[in-house]
Amino acid sequence: MGQSEGKILSGELAAIISCSMLGIGMLTLPRTLTEKIHSTDGWIVLILTGIAITLLLCLLVVLLKKHKVADYYTYMEEAYGKWLSKLIGLVVVVYFIGVASFEVLAMSEMVRFYLLEETPVEIVILSMILASVHLLTGKIKAIAKACVFFLPLTIVIVLLIYLFSLRIVELRNLQPVLAKGFLPVMKGMGSGTLSFFGIELFIFLFGVVKNQNKIKSGVLIGFSIPLILYVITYVLVVATLTVPEVEAVTLPTISFVQSFEVTGIFLERMELFLLITWILQFFLTHAIYFYFAAEGMTKIFSNSYTTNLIVLVPVVFLLAKIPKDITGILKMSDLLGYLFPVILIGLPIITFVIVQLKRSRRSG
Amino acid sequence: MKSKPLHIKLDQKQEELKSELDMQDDVVFKQIFIPGYEVSGLFVFVNGTMDYRSFNEIVLDLSAAQVETRHRVSIEQLVISKICSVREQDVETYETAKEHIFDGKTLLFIDGMVKGYVLNLVKEKNRTFGEPSTERVVRGPKMGFIESLQENIGLIRQYSNHPSLIVQQQKFGTMEKREVALIYYEGKASDSLLKEVNKRINEVKATDLQDSGMLEELIEDTALTPFPQIQNTERPDKVLAALQEGRVVIMVDGSPFALMAPTTITMLLQSPDDYYERWVAGSFLRIIRYLSLFVTVFLSGIYISLVSFNPGLLPSELAMTIAGTRENVPFPPFVEAIIMEVTIELLREAGIRLPSPIGQTVGLVGGVIIGQAAVQANIVSSLMVIIVSITTITSFTVPQYSFGLAFRALRFGAMIFAAVLGLYGTTLFFIIVISHLSKLTSFKEPYFQPMDFIGKKTWKDAFLRLPKRKKGGDSFGPVRRQNS
Numbered sequence: 001m002g003q004s005e006g007k008i009l010s011g012e013l014a015a016i017i018s019c020s021m022l023g024i025g026m027l028t029l030p031r032t033l034t035e036k037i038h039s040t041d042g043w044i045v046l047i048l049t050g051i052a053i054t055l056l057l058c059l060l061v062v063l064l065k066k067h068k069v070a071d072y073y074t075y076m077e078e079a080y081g082k083w084l085s086k087l088i089g090l091v092v093v094v095y096f097i098g099v100a101s102f103e104v105l106a107m108s109e110m111v112r113f114y115l116l117e118e119t120p121v122e123i124v125i126l127s128m129i130l131a132s133v134h135l136l137t138g139k140i141k142a143i144a145k146a147c148v149f150f151l152p153l154t155i156v157i158v159l160l161i162y163l164f165s166l167r168i169v170e171l172r173n174l175q176p177v178l179a180k181g182f183l184p185v186m187k188g189m190g191s192g193t194l195s196f197f198g199i200e201l202f203i204f205l206f207g208v209v210k211n212q213n214k215i216k217s218g219v220l221i222g223f224s225i226p227l228i229l230y231v232i233t234y235v236l237v238v239a240t241l242t243v244p245e246v247e248a249v250t251l252p253t254i255s256f257v258q259s260f261e262v263t264g265i266f267l268e269r270m271e272l273f274l275l276i277t278w279i280l281q282f283f284l285t286h287a288i289y290f291y292f293a294a295e296g297m298t299k300i301f302s303n304s305y306t307t308n309l310i311v312l313v314p315v316v317f318l319l320a321k322i323p324k325d326i327t328g329i330l331k332m333s334d335l336l337g338y339l340f341p342v343i344l345i346g347l348p349i350i351t352f353v354i355v356q357l358k359r360s361r362r363s364g
Numbered sequence: 365m366k367s368k369p370l371h372i373k374l375d376q377k378q379e380e381l382k383s384e385l386d387m388q389d390d391v392v393f394k395q396i397f398i399p400g401y402e403v404s405g406l407f408v409f410v411n412g413t414m415d416y417r418s419f420n421e422i423v424l425d426l427s428a429a430q431v432e433t434r435h436r437v438s439i440e441q442l443v444i445s446k447i448c449s450v451r452e453q454d455v456e457t458y459e460t461a462k463e464h465i466f467d468g469k470t471l472l473f474i475d476g477m478v479k480g481y482v483l484n485l486v487k488e489k490n491r492t493f494g495e496p497s498t499e500r501v502v503r504g505p506k507m508g509f510i511e512s513l514q515e516n517i518g519l520i521r522q523y524s525n526h527p528s529l530i531v532q533q534q535k536f537g538t539m540e541k542r543e544v545a546l547i548y549y550e551g552k553a554s555d556s557l558l559k560e561v562n563k564r565i566n567e568v569k570a571t572d573l574q575d576s577g578m579l580e581e582l583i584e585d586t587a588l589t590p591f592p593q594i595q596n597t598e599r600p601d602k603v604l605a606a607l608q609e610g611r612v613v614i615m616v617d618g619s620p621f622a623l624m625a626p627t628t629i630t631m632l633l634q635s636p637d638d639y640y641e642r643w644v645a646g647s648f649l650r651i652i653r654y655l656s657l658f659v660t661v662f663l664s665g666i667y668i669s670l671v672s673f674n675p676g677l678l679p680s681e682l683a684m685t686i687a688g689t690r691e692n693v694p695f696p697p698f699v700e701a702i703i704m705e706v707t708i709e710l711l712r713e714a715g716i717r718l719p720s721p722i723g724q725t726v727g728l729v730g731g732v733i734i735g736q737a738a739v740q741a742n743i744v745s746s747l748m749v750i751i752v753s754i755t756t757i758t759s760f761t762v763p764q765y766s767f768g769l770a771f772r773a774l775r776f777g778a779m780i781f782a783a784v785l786g787l788y789g790t791t792l793f794f795i796i797v798i799s800h801l802s803k804l805t806s807f808k809e810p811y812f813q814p815m816d817f818i819g820k821k822t823w824k825d826a827f828l829r830l831p832k833r834k835k836g837g838d839s840f841g842p843v844r845r846q847n848s
Contacts, residue, residue, distance in 0.1 A: 011815060111788045115674060124788060131795050138803030141810075145802035146795075149814035268679040272787070279791045 007210040010218030012144035016288060017202055017222030019147040022154065022229070023285035024106040024333075025195030027278065029230055030237040030252040036191040037184040040174045040243060043234050045188040050227040052189075053196065056345065057223060060203065061216045063352045067359075070207035073299040079354040088347070089300045095339045096293035097312065099197060100286050101319035102332050104128050107282035108320070109329065110251065114275055125320050132287035133309050136294065140208055143291055147284055151225070154277045158229065161257055161270045162236055168260045173239045193337045195230060198285065199223055200344040204292055250326065290316065368458045374406055374475035380458060381408060391465065396423060400430040401439045406473045408461075413468035415487035422447060422483070443474055447483055454479045488512050493519075496598035496620075498765055501637040508598040513543050513617035519600050520547065524607065528552075534565075536579075536616075537572040543617040544579070547603075552610040560807050561612050561625065576619040583614075583625075585805050590770035593806040595627040601636055626806035628813055630826050633657070635763040638829045646829035654827065656758035660771045661797070663755050664701050665778035665790045667748070671697045673786030689745040698783035700744045704752040705775065707734060712756070 008016070033042035069075045076085040108124040116124065135142055178185070202219045209215050237256040238246055249255045254271055261268045293316075294308040301308075323329045371377050378393060385391045394407040405426065407419075425446045437445075444451065452469065455461045456479055461471055470483040493515075496508030509516045517531055528550040535541045546565065548558065564583040573579055576596065584593045597603060598620050603613050606624040614623040633653050638646035671690070675683045693700060711730035715723040735749045755775060762768035774797065781789035801812035816826040 009815065115788050116786055119785065123785070127785065127792055131792055131799065134796060135799035135802065138799070142799065142802040145810070145812060145814055146798055148817075149798055149802075149812075152817070269677050272674075272677045276787065276791050279788060280795065283795050 006139055006141055006208060008140060008144045008205070008208055010209060010211050010214035012148055013202065013205060013209050013215065013218035014222035014225070015147040015151045016144055016205065017199060017219060018151055018225040019281065019284040020198030020201050020288040021196065021223070021226040021285075022281045023103050023197065024282070025192070025197060026226070026230060026233060026281075027110070027251045027253045029192055029195045030234050030241075030246050030256075031249065032194065033188060033192045033234065034238060034243055034246045037180075037188040038243065039180050039184060040238050041178055041180075041185050042188065042192075042238065043174075043231050044178070044185050046192070046227070046231050046234060048185070049189055049192070049196070050224075050231075053199065054220060054223065057199070057202075057219055058216065060348055061219060063348065064203065064206050065212070065215070067352065067355055071299070072204050072206065073296070075355065076351055078358070079351045086300050089296055091339075092343060092347075093293050093296040093300065095336065095343060096289045096296060097316060097319060098332070098336050098339075100289035100293060101316045102329070102336060103282055103286040103289065104316065105320040105323065105329060105332075107279060107286070109326075110254075110275070110278070110282075113251075114254065114271070122317075122321070126317060128283060128286065129290075129313055129316055132283060132290050133313060135287050136291050136309055137306065139305075140205075140291065140295075143284075143288060146287075150280045150284060154281055155225070155229070157273050157277045161274055162232060164262045164270060165236060165240070165257070165260055169236055169239050171235075171239050173242050174235065193340055194333055195226075197336070197340060198226075198288070200340065201288065201292060203344075203348055204295075369456060370458065370461070370473075370478050370480060372476065372478055374404060374473060377473055377480075378406060381461070384458065384462065385465075396426060398426050398429055398439070401442070403439055403475045405443075405475065407470055408465055408473070409470040409485070410465060410468065413487065414470055414485045418450065418485050419470065422450070422485075439474060440477060443472070443481065447472065447481060450483045450485055452482045452484045454481055488514075490515060499597060499599055499602075499635075499763065501599075501635065501640070504637050504640045505599070505601050507600060509600065509615075509620040509622060511618050511620055513545055513615055516600075516615055516620075516622070517545060517547070520603060520607075523600065524604055529607065534569070536569055538570050539572055542573050544573070545615045545617075547607065547613040547615065549607050549610065552608070553612055554610065557610075557612060557626065557807060557809070561614070564807075565614070573616050574618070576614065576616040576621045576623050579614065579616055580623055585807065589800065589804060590773050591629075591801070591804060591811070592632070592764070592766040592770065593625075593627060593804065593811060595624040595631060595764065596621040596766070597624065598622075599636060605636070626809040626811075628806065628809075628811055628816075629801065630813070630816055632764045632767045633762065643829055643831040650827065650829055653761050653763075656761045657771055660755050660759040660768075661774050661778050662790060662794065663751055663758075664705060664775060665782035665793065666787075667751050668697045668701055668779055669782040669786040669790050672783070677787075686745075686747055689747050692742040693745050694742070695744075696783075697748075698779065700748050701752070701779055702776075704735075704738070704744050704748050705755075705779070707738075708752055708756050709772070 030042065033045060034040075037045065067075065073085070073089055076088060079085065080088060104125050107128065108121045111124050112119075112121055135146060199222075202215075202222070206215065209218065233253055237252050240256055240259060241249075241252060245255075246252045254274060257271045257274045258269075260270070262270060290309075290312065294305060294312055297303075297308040297312070298305045323332050368380075371380060382393065388410075390411045392407075392409055392411050394409075396405045396407065397403075398405060407423075426443070429442055429446070455464060455471065461480055464482045465471060468486040470485045472481040472483055490510050490512045493507050493510055495506045499508075507519070509519070513533075521529070521531075526549070530546075530548055530550050532546045533543050534546075536544045544565070546561065561583075568579070568582040571578070571582060580592075580594045580596065581587070586593070595606075603622050603624065606613055611624050611626065614625070633650065635649075638650060670678055671686060675686070678686070690697075690700075695703070707730070711727060711734075714730075715727045717723075718726060731753070735753070738744045739746045739749055759768050759772050759775075762771065778790060778793045781793040783789075785792060798812075804811040
């Protein structure tokens with residue numbers, strides 16, 4: 001019952017997954033998808049990818065449940081032995097640190113570009129990292145609450161902004177559907193992985209959910225909220241800005257919101273609200289990955305969680321300082337994009353097979 | 365001298381007591397003669413603590429006693445029968461006698477008998493029950509607690525006559541002993557909560573308390589927060605509702621404020637008349653309250669960040685208007701805001717301390733005249749005065765005074781963040797406040813529970829106040845708060 005117990009509800013699991021997915025991905029998604037397929041059919045790609053990932057998620061939940069995984073790190077130890085599992089765990093932690101740095105870096109770029117032109121980026125990055133450390137001392141339960149609070153706020157504000165934009169949306173720009181055939185759509189399936197960052201975290205959350213029977217629905221709801229937002233965003237942005245423009249701008253979603261003004265109410269510029277809600281989402285994504293990095297280190301080195309938090313502050317900060325320009329940032333995201341499918345698909349399935357073999361040999 | 369036994373002779377007793385209580389001028393010795401038995405008695409008490417009416421009755425009774433020839437009763441039996449209604453216990457030593465005297469009791473000694481009788485003729489000095497001054501409601505009971513613990517408990521018992529309402533009392537303090545009562549419904553308050561409350565109370569038992577506010581600070585979860593983690597109230601109906609919800613109520617003798625634990629943010633933003641008025645009005649007011657909290661903390665910050673960092677995000681006409689009002693103001697928006705906010709806080713504080721007629725004048729003079737003069741002297745812009753007035757008014761809508769204070773203080777934090785980092789800073793401050801709330805606990809239970817807003821059963825009563833279906837009798841099990 002108490003807060004210190006550290007168990008989360010399935011609703012909170014959904015909120016955590018949604019919040020970890022909604023980050024930089026939503027702002028760049030229209031561009032990354034369109035760059036790949038050069039047509040307006042990205043929404044089909046999104047839906048197909050979504051269905052594929054949904055099926056995969058169902059499979060993973062069944063697999064993890066079958067082995068009654070309470071703690072993924074001990075589960076890995078069972079599969080690979082002590083030292084190899086620690087090594088793999090370290091790779092996973094490095095990936096988490098990478099994503100955490102990347103998100104805070106992307107946010108600082110956004111803030112520098114739209115809000116604070118003269119303030120040094122370091123201050124923005126460091127203040128965000130320290131704010132997340134403040135939240136993280138409350139562990140997973142505090143994160144869950146912050147997610148549950150910010151997620152509905154984000155959804156409502158984003159949908160309101162989109163509602164105001166309907167006047168300038170030209171759905172005709174999306175036609176003709178599948179003009180270039182089905183092949184480019186199939187090719188585009190793998191792109192836009194950046195937008196799906198965050199879904200892999202449910203593997204590590206498996207043990208802390210209070211109601212184990214509702215994990216599947218929690219994960220699927222948590223996955224479908226961002227997916228629906230992505231599809232709406234893609235359709236609206238591409239229909240308004242058209243393909244060549246979407247490919248030209250860095251953050252097409254913000255450019256789209258900037259492209260219209262609402263007259264008659266107090267504020268006519270809607271990007272203000274989008275920027276604020278997205279700072280919240282960047283913060284949450286960053287904080288969640290930061291938490292998993294610190295938590296993973298605690299499991300691997302079996303030392304204190306607070307020490308890890310403090311140690312990770314300079315690490316995350318310095319890592320966020322490495323990319324010098326926008327191409328460096330994109331390279332960083334590509335690098336992380338290679339690790340993402342490994343951690344989401346490869347690692348759990350291989351681990352499952354090995355543990356299954358070991359267990360059946362022991363019993364047989 | 366320690367626990368010296370009483371003398372038999374009345375004169376010796378009086379001598380001994382008088383010499384020991386040499387410095388105490390308010391201790392009164394009154395001799396009485398019982399003619400029927402031809403013995404004398406001695407009353408000892410502290411002047412002013414006693415109810416003279418009942419004292420007179422006993423004196424009259426005793427002096428009128430005659431020796432019955434048929435059924436002889438001893439003097440001891442006679443005295444006991446006359447004082448039985450107020451008799452508490454007997455004393456054997458001077459030490460205990462002294463304790464009882466200063467406890468406000470009256471001592472009666474009879475010549476020839478060793479022990480003395482302790483009479484409870486205490487007259488409590490109380491004000492009458494009145495309307496609670498800090499929590500007014502438009503509709504609902506107008507009765508508030510007073511400074512007497514026994515009267516307050518009596519009030520609660522009067523409305524809640526269920527036998528499982530448990531009242532546990534214990535003495536607190538070293539110099540002045542004070543009764544502290546722990547009240548809860550057995551079976552409704554969870555065991556873990558009771559254990560925690562008892563543990564914390566026992567840890568601070570040796571403290572002298574003047575008000576329940578002092579106890580609150582000693583038993584709360586953490587001191588490092590602006591938010592009150594324990595709710596206090598003067599209203600019996602709030603206390604009863606809290607008991608029904610399975611919470612624990614702590615009352616201190618001498619304090620009209622009852623403490624209720626555990627507490628959540630949603631509870632602090634509820635007013636009892638939300639439930640007494642129709643649900644539409646109740647829900648509407650609740651939404652207004654949440655909104656005004658946000659406005660209280662962030663409006664000045666948003667103004668500062670928009671004006672000093674991103675005027676481009678405002679509609680161009682509005683930006684022009686703001687620039688127009690700020691044309692002759694020599695200060696940056698942050699300084700301007702700080703000047704006005706500090707002034708308003710000063711006025712408010714001064715208004716509370718002064719007697720009420722003068723307090724109102726100060727409010728009027730300060731608010732209207734200083735504001736007007738400051739604008740005319742071009743020290744602040746007129747828009748700033750409007751914003752400061754709005755944030756001040758909104759900060760008053762919080763039903764719990766101490767909770768409102770927390771947000772008033774936080775406003776300055778938001779302004780500083782806004783002055784340094786603009787809109788990003790304001791958002792960051794919002795994040796920090798929410799993070800802090802997420803971590804906060806009240807008696808180990810979560811303080812801030814956003815799941816309440818979307819939880820299946822709880823959303824109807826968290827953000828809104830939707831109508832309740834007729835309930836078919838409460839089950840008397842432990843109350844489980846949802847989603848915690």
